[in-house]
Amino acid sequence: DAGVTQSPTHLIKTRGQQVTLRCSPKSGHDTVSWYQQALGQGPQFIFQYYEEEERQRGNFPDRFSGHQFPNYSSELNVNALLLGDSALYLCASSLAGGAALRELFFGEGSRLTVL
Amino acid sequence: AQSVTQPDIHITVSEGASLELRCNYSYGATPYLFWYVQSPGQGLQLLLKYFSGDTLVQGIKGFEAEFKRSQSSFNLRKPSVHWSDAAEYFCAVGARAGGTSYGKLTFGQGTILTVHP
Numbered sequence: 001d002a003g004v005t006q007s008p009t010h011l012i013k014t015r016g017q018q019v020t021l022r023c024s025p026k027s028g029h030d031t032v033s034w035y036q037q038a039l040g041q042g043p044q045f046i047f048q049y050y051e052e053e054e055r056q057r058g059n060f061p062d063r064f065s066g067h068q069f070p071n072y073s074s075e076l077n078v079n080a081l082l083l084g085d086s087a088l089y090l091c092a093s094s095l096a097g098g099a100a101l102r103e104l105f106f107g108e109g110s111r112l113t114v115l
Numbered sequence: 116a117q118s119v120t121q122p123d124i125h126i127t128v129s130e131g132a133s134l135e136l137r138c139n140y141s142y143g144a145t146p147y148l149f150w151y152v153q154s155p156g157q158g159l160q161l162l163l164k165y166f167s168g169d170t171l172v173q174g175i176k177g178f179e180a181e182f183k184r185s186q187s188s189f190n191l192r193k194p195s196v197h198w199s200d201a202a203e204y205f206c207a208v209g210a211r212a213g214g215t216s217y218g219k220l221t222f223g224q225g226t227i228l229t230v231h232p
Contacts, residue, residue, distance in 0.1 A: 004158070033219070042119075042205050042222030043159070056219055090158060104220065106151075106158040 002027060004093050004107035012113045013081050021076040021110045025093030031055075032074040033104065034066060035090040043090055049074050050096050078112075086114045117142040117208050121223035128196050129231045136191040136226050138206030147209040148189040149220065150180055154202045162204075165189065176200070201230045 005024045013019050025032050031050045035043035045058035049068035068074045072093075078085055088111050092104040118141045128134055140146055147166055151159040163174025170182040180191045189206060204227075207220040 035220075040224075042207075042224050043220075045219035045221070048219065058219060092159075103161060103164070106160075108156075108158040111156075 004091055004105050006089075006091050006107040006110050008110055009108070010111045010113075012115060014115050015081055015083060017081050017114075018077065018079045019081060019112060021078075021089050021091075021112070023074045023076070023091030023093075023107060025072050025074070025091075026105045029093035029095050029105070030072050031094045031096045032068060032072065033092045033094070034074070034076045035092065036060070037088040037090055037109070038084075039087070046076070081114045083114050086112060088112075117146075117210060117221045119206050119208050119221055119223035121204075121206055121226050123226045124224070125227045125229065127229040127231060130198050131195050134191075134193045134196045134200070134228070136204050136206075136228070138189045138191065138223060139187050140189060140206070140208045141187065142208050142210075146189075148180075148182060149207040149209060150174065150178070150189075150191045151205045151207060151222075152202045153205065153225075159205065162191070196228075196230055198230045198232060201228055203227050 003026050007022045033048040034046040037043040046060050047057040048055045052068045063079045065077045088109040090109045091107045094104050120139045122137050149164045150162040153159050162178050163172050165172050165182045173179050178193050182189050203225045205225045206223045209220045
């Protein structure tokens with residue numbers, strides 16, 4: 001059973017460019033959340049997608065956008081990259097439904113370096 | 116707004132010694148609490164979680180944590196540390212989101228654990 005997979009694992013961009021990161025959730029999961037983890041910091045919530053819609057959003061500018069596809073996979077797009085966007089971007093998947101709390105499963109992340 | 120504080124940035128222990136990592140949270144309702152571990156260059160692995168009920172929760176790899184509502188704490192413990200436990204540990208608080216999958220997790224800044232032989 002494949003877990004959460006993310007691509008690419010590493011990438012380097014320059015300021016002002018745009019980047020797309022991809023995530024395939026764990027089999028059977030329908031909800032994808034994205035987190036940004038700057039060096040030496042804990043992960044920070046960017047947004048969550050469920051039923052192809054953004055369900056919740058953290059305190060990130062509109063340069064950060066996302067998409068969820070019918071097969072539940074997801075993309076994170078960041079436009080007009082800044083040096084401060086350099087971070088590990090983590091994708092987490094979970095299963096929605098009911099009132100029960102569902103466990104998050106994290107991928108290994110995409111390491112973005114902005115020069 | 117929810118928040119998590121991990122007061123210790125870096126802890127060093129000897130192999131075989133006991134371990135306690137501190138976590139304090141701020142949340143306006145019943146918290147959902149988690150401990151995750153992250154090895155260098157890796158994603159996050161869930162060690163244990165607290166939803167309700169027994170305030171002492173057992174996790175993987177011999178870890179346990181105790182929820183103390185009066186102290187707003189959820190400290191992680193292990194009676195005997197192994198060299199393979201060296202990693203970064205994150206405490207997180209979660210919020211339920213409208214009855215569906217729970218919403219965002221708010222993480223602490225992490226505690227780096229070094230284990231000396």
